[in-house]
Amino acid sequence: MMTLFYVVLGTLFGFILSRSGAADYDYIQGMFLFEEFQLYGIIGTAVALTAPGLWLLKRYGKTLTGKPLVVERKAGHRGNVYGGILFGIGWSITGMCPGPVLVNVGEGKLYALAALAGVLAGAALFGCSYRVLTRPFRLPPLAVGTGEG
Template sequence: MPLFCLLLGVAFGFILSRSGAADYNYIQGMFLFEEFQLYGIIGTAVAITAPGLWLLKRYGRTLTGRPLVIERKAGHRGNLYGGILFGIGWSITGMCPGPVLVNVGEGKLYALAAFAGVLVGAGAFGALYPRLVRPFRLPPLAVGTGEG
């Protein structure tokens, strides 16, 4: 299974790279409403994924036959502020976590700074989470994989 996941990740990274979804200029152009290619890529991803999710929910089983359980997550202030922070970082660096790794793999030096920012930000969030729970009304932090 880990080899399959690695191959799937490499294929996904290749598609991101070849489609321009990891290209700084395309991403900046999207945020400036000058390039519309990425809107098409995102729309295509939604159009392909939505029917699959509908089928999974309708039949309630995964492809392996296991029961499918999709829990609705409660909304809270952290979703709004986290989304704003994510969007700011995405627009400044031109990368979100997937494309950061694609750009590092393509040998783009500036991507290392963005990757360092991802690691520092994730670490800071984990360290500061207990202090952020009350002001942002965040849910308790779940520990473990969630698989039992």
């Protein structure tokens, strides 16, 4: 039941990305060149709506079992900076971050398959080299568990 909910939620999110232009290569390139400002408004609106929503969830949220919802603050480290730079470079070059990659694939844009291959290859490379990168980037130890948080 929850899987269907997540599929519907993801589909709705993809539809909104598509219709708003947030997955359009030309809009994204225009944003990075400071020629288009529509995406800055979309991002700003998302932050303005999400910040109070997260605050309310942290303050009053409950899990499905009725326990208080706990959102732990993640520690900052050098890897955040380098990862953010790498993410921004990839976003700028391809005009897509992971969500819009899937939206563009769903819209039938062939070039998005190359971006999807890059996302998957990059994630696999990072996963395979995590232990080697832990020390120079001061990454936290990898926690292996059930995937439930």
